[in-house]
Amino acid sequence: MGSRVSRLGVPVGVVGIVLLLVVPVPAPLLDLLIAANITAALVVLLTAMYVRRPLDFSIFPALLLVLTLFRLGLNVASTRLVLGDAHAGKVIQAFGEFVISGSLVIGLVIFLILVIIQFVVITNGAGRVAEVGARFTLDAMPGKQMAIDADLNAGLIDEDTARQRRADVTAEADFYGAMDGGSKFVKGDAIAGIIITVVNLVGGFVIGMVQKGMPAGEALETYSLLTVGDGLVSQIPALLLSVATGLIVTRATTQGDMGSDAAAQLLQHRPALLIAGAGLIVIAIIPGMPKLPFMVLGAAVLLAAQRAGKAQAAKAAAEEATPALPAGPAADSPEGLLQQMRVDPLEVVLAPDLVDLVDTGAGGDLLDRVRGLRRKTALELGLVVPPVRTRDSIDLPTSSYAIRISGVEVGRGQAPPGRVLALGDDLDHLPGTPTSEPVFGLAGRWVPAELQHQAEMTGATVVDRASVLVTHLAEVVRTHAARLLSREDVRALVDAVKADDPAVVEELVPGVMTLGEVQRVLRALLDEGVAIRDLPRIFEALSLRGRGGGADLDALVDAARAALGPAIAAACARDGVLRVITLDPLLEHQMAESVRPGEEGATLSLDPRRAEVVVEQVDAALRQAEDLGWSPVLVCAPVLRAPLRRLVGLAVPRLPVLSYSEAGGGGSSGPRIETVGTVTGAAAVPAAQALGV
Structure with a gap:
């Protein structure tokens, strides 16, 4: 039932406000509506003071528009009664009599002062702050979004937290944008209040004398009382909402309400309170000054200073009792420079x-x-x-x-x-x-x-x-x-494998290979485009090949590739067909005889011109196959795979180089092999003949 009333309350209220603009309202009902207007404005002001951050009162811009429209509707209804019946209910009558207090000039001056305070001071200031806040919030949105995403990518927050923070940033921008427009409603309402007051005063004076035959003094007294009362019951809620607007747009996000924050921040500096209290007492002893007000206020400020001193001493003692957290390194310290x-x-x-x-x-x-x-x-x-x-x-x-x-x-x-x-x-x-x-x-x-x-x-x-x-x-x-595979990444991968296959890891690290040697093998596999997802199989092959030591990097990589042979061939095949570029048997034999060991692995000791021709023919064969929509691989004897990869990888890094065992490792269940070119290495042979097509 409560939720249904909440859903229907605002729509019904807005429709009622529209009716208020065109339908005459009896004076008793107008009194009730005026009291409701003042109550709503007071509740909004107090809520604005107690919220911890502006977004906690995100409905405020829309509520400001509704209450402004409500107040304008009351102005129209009261104007109709003032000009038509020379009576607009007991609330307006009481406000007028209380403020005028027998003097029309005093009443009008007080009313003008309230209007100036609202229009010139509060409304203009709140509007400017809202405009600047909206601009700065929108300008800061991209940076805030990037900071959130950076925290997410760094693992400092999870997806849900990032999503919530993004929503808060967007809501903050929407809120300040709406407040920028909402402040214009308050400003327009202040101008409308002035105009309505002038209309009531002039129009009532004319109607009283012309239509109702009142003497000039009686007409002025009657309608000025009603006009001032009507203006006050409109300007007081408007002033409250203007103050609430200023509080909302000038409020920074804190952990407490406004009263708590004000008390904590005003009482945080004991010397300031001591000087202020002493200054008030000095003013009190000046000849001719009233002593009681300044003495009482000075004593109160000194008492507040004493209590603030006790609170600060208790806080310092608590901080000393709490073990201090290690401070971050200074910006110019070695640790700080290392972080930068x-x-x-x-x-x-x-x-x-x-x-x-x-x-x-x-x-x-x-x-x-x-x-x-x-x-x-x-x-x-x-x-x-x-x-x-x-x-x-x-x-x-x-x-x-x-x-x-x-x-x-x-x-x-x-x-x-x-x-x-x-x-x-x-x-x-x-x-x-x-x-x-x-x-x-x-x-x-x-x-x-x-x-x-x-x-x-x-x-x-x-x-x-x-x-x-x-x-x-x-x-x-x-x-x-x-390059992206770090030592810490390798440790995390090893720990992940150890959770499921502890025997494989315990046999390999650190008994057979160190973590750094495992990293070198995995990097070499990634450099050749081989996936390292099947780590248990890779570790098993490394354990067997590396046992006893003496195995170089090429041997360890070839052992891992042999274990992954079917997976490598399947990754290179398309539609169950592995299209290959082969070497002429004579060229392959000559290359095998030219293999020489080196510090960075085996290399081919070929004549530079011969090596250049081989690379050119491999590149031509690859381009011809790619023109037909194929993605071929280069196959060779196992002893040639690593050095041939180093030779052709400089010119055609996208071409995978497989050994015969890897290409046919799947047996009958593996992909079907289709030769799309043959490299002879002969410079004088025509291109078509050299490619075997």
Whole structure:
């Protein structure tokens, strides 16, 4: 029942206010409504004083409009009674007689003073504070959103807390924006009150003399009393609401109500109270000054100073009894400098005009996509990508962004506001800025967002700005996955495996390999594009190969790859077919004989010209296959896989290099192998013959 009344109370009340503007109201009902108006204004003022933060009274702007409309409706109803019946109820009569006190001039002066206080002082001040607060709150929104997302990415808060904080930031901006408009209602109400008072005074004087035949003195006395009473019963609630508006917009977020905060902050400095109390007593002893008021107030202030001193002493004793927390390092201390020197593992830096990409209030979803990318990378590669710090920088050119790993820029692109990226062959007829897609180098054009449908109709692929940035970030993460795998990440992965397969970990670390050696192997696998999700199988292979020592990095990586052979082949296959580029047997034999061990692993000791020809033919074979929509791999003998990967990886890093055992490790259940090219290494052989097609 209560909830139904609450839902229906405001709509019914607003409809009643509208009726109040056009339907005559009897004087007894007007008295009740005036009393309700004063009561509502007083409750709103006290509520504004007791709330701890402005958002706790978020309904205030709407309530301000309703109460202002209610007061204007009462003005119209009272004006109708004053001018029509020369009587507007006992409340207006009592207010007029009490203020005038037998003198019309005193009554009018007091009324004008109240109007000036409300209109010139409180209303104007509250309106200006609301306007500035709205502007500053809106300007600070992107920074607050980025701070929340940074805390979320750093793991300091969870998703629910971040969602609530984002909602609070948005609600705060909406609140101050509404207060900026609500203050205009209060100002307009003050102006309307002045006009209505003048109309009542002049109109009543004319009606009394012309229509009712009153003498000039009697008409002036009758209608001035009613006018002043009507003005007071309107201006007092208006003054209360103006004060409430000023309190709300000037109130900072605290942990207590206004009374508690005022008492705590005014009494926090004992010397100030002692000086003030002594000053009042000095004023009291000046000849001619009334002694009693200043002596009483001075003694009260000195008493407050004494109590404040006792409270501060008790607080100091409590702080001494509480063990002090270790203070943070000074800014110029070695520890502080070390904290400032720390760099983020992965960072996205945005130009100032791209901040809307992370502003959820403006529809930006970049941070949500980055979190999705982290989940996708973890499921695909087995790598937990470190939290991505997102910040803005005025050093970047307009509409550009930069991706950094450990403070070093590894990628840069553009994402102009209000644009979408159209990719296709024939884009010259579209307006926009020509560009090159940052990941695959495809020709594109940044076209206005309103022309997206037109670009799609021409057959172009249209990509929004956030997708361009996230795709670029995903490619950077895949390319530099090895650099993102830290020692602490390896420890976390080992601990995760140990929880499910303790025997595998206990056998490997630290008996066979150290944590650093495991990190080197996992980094080498990631560098070759191999997922490390199946860590138990990798650890088993490393335990067998590394037992007894003497195994170099290439041997350990090959052992892990052999264990993951079916998974590697399946990841490279498309539609159950693994398309391969092979080496001519003679070339393969010559390469096998040229393998030489080295500190960084085995290398191929080939003639530079011969090596260049091999790389060129591999690149040509890869491009020809990609033109047909294929994603081939290069296969070779196991002894050649690592050194051949080093040779061709410099020119064609996107080409996976598999050994025969890895390509056919799945047996009959593995993918079907189809040869799409053969590399001979012969410089004089025509290209078509050299590729075996």
